[in-house]
Amino acid sequence: MKVLVLGGDGFCGWPASLHLSARGDDVVIVDNFSRRRIDEELGVQSLTPIRSMVERRAAWREISGRDVRVVELDIAQDYPGLLQLITDERPDAIVHYAEQRAAPYSMKSGKHKRYTIDNNVNATHNVLCAIVESGRDVHLVHLGTMGVYGYGTAGMSIPEGYLNIQVPTPEAVVETEILYPSNPGSIYHMTKVLDQTMFAYYAKNDELRITDLHQGIIWGTNTEQTKLDERLVNRFDYDGDYGTVLNRFLMQAAVGYPLTVHGTGGQTRAFIHIQDMVRCIALALDNPPSRGDRVKIFNQMTETHRVRDLAAIVSRLTGARIETVPDPRKEALENELIVHNDKFLALGLHPITLDEGLLREINETAAKYADRADLTHIPATSLWTREQQAGIPASVKLDA
Numbered sequence: 001m002k003v004l005v006l007g008g009d010g011f012c013g014w015p016a017s018l019h020l021s022a023r024g025d026d027v028v029i030v031d032n033f034s035r036r037r038i039d040e041e042l043g044v045q046s047l048t049p050i051r052s053m054v055e056r057r058a059a060w061r062e063i064s065g066r067d068v069r070v071v072e073l074d075i076a077q078d079y080p081g082l083l084q085l086i087t088d089e090r091p092d093a094i095v096h097y098a099e100q101r102a103a104p105y106s107m108k109s110g111k112h113k114r115y116t117i118d119n120n121v122n123a124t125h126n127v128l129c130a131i132v133e134s135g136r137d138v139h140l141v142h143l144g145t146m147g148v149y150g151y152g153t154a155g156m157s158i159p160e161g162y163l164n165i166q167v168p169t170p171e172a173v174v175e176t177e178i179l180y181p182s183n184p185g186s187i188y189h190m191t192k193v194l195d196q197t198m199f200a201y202y203a204k205n206d207e208l209r210i211t212d213l214h215q216g217i218i219w220g221t222n223t224e225q226t227k228l229d230e231r232l233v234n235r236f237d238y239d240g241d242y243g244t245v246l247n248r249f250l251m252q253a254a255v256g257y258p259l260t261v262h263g264t265g266g267q268t269r270a271f272i273h274i275q276d277m278v279r280c281i282a283l284a285l286d287n288p289p290s291r292g293d294r295v296k297i298f299n300q301m302t303e304t305h306r307v308r309d310l311a312a313i314v315s316r317l318t319g320a321r322i323e324t325v326p327d328p329r330k331e332a333l334e335n336e337l338i339v340h341n342d343k344f345l346a347l348g349l350h351p352i353t354l355d356e357g358l359l360r361e362i363n364e365t366a367a368k369y370a371d372r373a374d375l376t377h378i379p380a381t382s383l384w385t386r387e388q389q390a391g392i393p394a395s396v397k398l399d400a
Contacts, residue, residue, distance in 0.1 A: 002026040003285065004089065006075060006127070007097030008068075009053060010035050011235040012143060012218070012277060016095060018225035018232065019278035020285075021066050028089060029053075031098070032074035034119075035235075038105070038242075044377040047236040047251060047369045048221065059231035076123040083130040086138065093139040093285050094131070098123050099191065103147070104328070104382035105241040106188035113187045120191035128202045139209045139288040141281065142199070144192045146216050146270045146301060146339070150183025151331060157338040161196075161214065161297025185331055186384070199295045207291045211284045215277065216270030216301030216339075219246040220358065221365060223275045234274070236365065238373065240380030246271065246310055247366075248378070250359060253320035254366035255373050262380070263327035265308025266334035270301035273352040283347045299341045302351035317359055330384040 003020055007013040008029030021027045033053075039045050051059070053070055061067050075082045075098055086094075099120040100106065106116040124142070131138045149158050159180060167174045179200065184190040195212070202208045226234040237243045238251040249259045272280075280300050289296040311322050327333065345351075352358070366373075 001092035001285065002028070002089065004028050004030055004085070004091045004094045005097065006030045006094060006123075007099070008070075009033055010097055010101070011237065012101075012274075013095075013097040014056070015223040015226050015234050015274060016097070016278045016281045017068055018060060019223060019282060020095075021060070021068050022064060022225055023282065025285075027068045028091070029068055029070045030073050030075065030085065031070070032072060034074075034100075038100075042239065042241060042377070044239045044374055045372065047238050047366060047372055048233045049369070049372070050233070050235060051231045055231050059229050063228055063232070064225075075126055076119045079126045079130065082126055083133055086130050086134040086136060090136060091138055093141060093288070094127060095281060095285070096124065096127055096140060096142045099143075100188065102242045103186035103188040104380055106186055106191075107384055108241070108382045116187050116191060120188075121194050124191075124195045125198055128198060128208065131208055132202070132206045137209070137291065139211070139285070140199075141211045141284045142195060142213065144195060144212045144214045145189060146214050146299065147185055147189035148182050148193050148196060148214060149180060151185060151267065151269070151335050151337065152183065154336075154338075157340055158299070159340050160299045160343055161212070161295070185329065196295070196297075203289075203293070203295045209289050209291055209293070211288065211296045211298070213280065213284060213298050213300040216272045216299075216304075217244050217246070218274050218277055219244060219271055219354075220274040220352075220362060221247065223278055236369070238366075239377040241382060243378075245269070245307060246314075247362060249311055249314040249320075250318075250362045251366040251373070252378065253314055253318035254363050255370045255375065256320075257375060257378055258321045258323035259311045259314060260323055260325050260379065261308055261311050262325060262329070264333045265306065265311060265324070267307050267331065268304055268335050268337040269307065270299075270304050270337060270339055271354075272301050273358070276302055276349065276352050279349060280344055283344060283349060287347060298343045299339050300344065301339055301341055302349075303353050304337045304339060305354070313354070314359065314363075317356060318363060325379070328380050328383050
């Protein structure tokens with residue numbers, strides 16, 4: 001099938017593009033390369049050296065004999081260009097990664113909050129509107145987040161997107177189904193909540209075929225394709241804004257930096273290996289909803305872990321010291337997280353779970369490029385609340 005991969009230069013988009021190309025899909029990457037500019041803004045680079053898209057594309061042609069075409073386009077700002085692209089390319093499917101993906105970055109300042117809202121919400125709505133206006137029957141696969149559910153203790157296993165409820169009325173108890181109540185923990189997570197509301201509307205009103213993937217935290221850095229050649233290597237973010245927790249721990253261990261556990265470390269999170277992420281994208285593309293169906297929602301995760309338990313695993317593996325630091329987020333210090341992921345398992349996903357060999361592989365990757373690490377960017381400095389930003393104890397509240 002022909003697939004447009006929006007945000008195909010990024011941490012998820014690049015390996016997914018190669019995975020789809022390797023299996024025979026005609027892939028067109030669409031990107032405005034904003035993530036590279038954010039590197040310049042933050043003054044920190046990927047731990048792994050990322051080649052230009054020209055070099056990446058040439059390397060993939062040389063190794064695979066296949067091509068991924070590239071279109072530079074800002075889909076959040078250039079709606080006519082996006083509509084023309086869909087009209088001209090006539091894709092069968094669109095994979096949508098083209099959103100600012102870091103919760104800490106979205107909370108850095110008013111400027112970053114507004115950028116995240118403007119970019120993410122406009123990008124998603126432009127895609128939906130352009131599909132309708134193009135007149136094409138395009139399956140949209142969107143990378144969402146487990147964070148739409150929130151990270152409190154639900155007291156139940158979180159279903160895949162929808163919740164069956166009973167509403168008492170004077171005449172009878174009415175059974176119905178609703179989207180699982182959202183509880184975003186950051187501006188970034190809030191944009192994903194807004195996304196799913198837009199998806200529900202366009203699936204109902206315009207009968208768009210939409211799959212929304214509520215993804216857990218990714219660990220690992222390379223897939224079968226990206227490790228074929230140094231020029232194809234994927235991003236390895238380790239900084240306090242974009243680095244994911246397990247990768248950050250492994251990198252910290254590799255460079256001799258203490259493992260920074262926020263608060264008690266009792267935050268339970270959902271995880272998925274990056275190789276499983278690309279497999280899930282392919283499974284979603286191969287199993288689209290029909291026109292007129294509601295949005296198809298998958299919980300794209302394979303296991304859950306407490307942060308302090310992950311730190312203990314890495315510490316045992318590497319000998320790294322664990323250091324507890326204040327939590328920059330406004331969140332529960334302890335939570336349970338039980339999640340259904342039956343749909344991908346039923347489609348044949350055989351999950352990669354935490355494995356000592358894979359952890360060592362990531363640690364070795366980090367050690368290989370340790371000279372590129374800027375240790376001043378490891379601490380998480382984006383603060384969630386006015387009290388934190390002002391240095392006021394949590395027990396003291398500012399007036400509204």
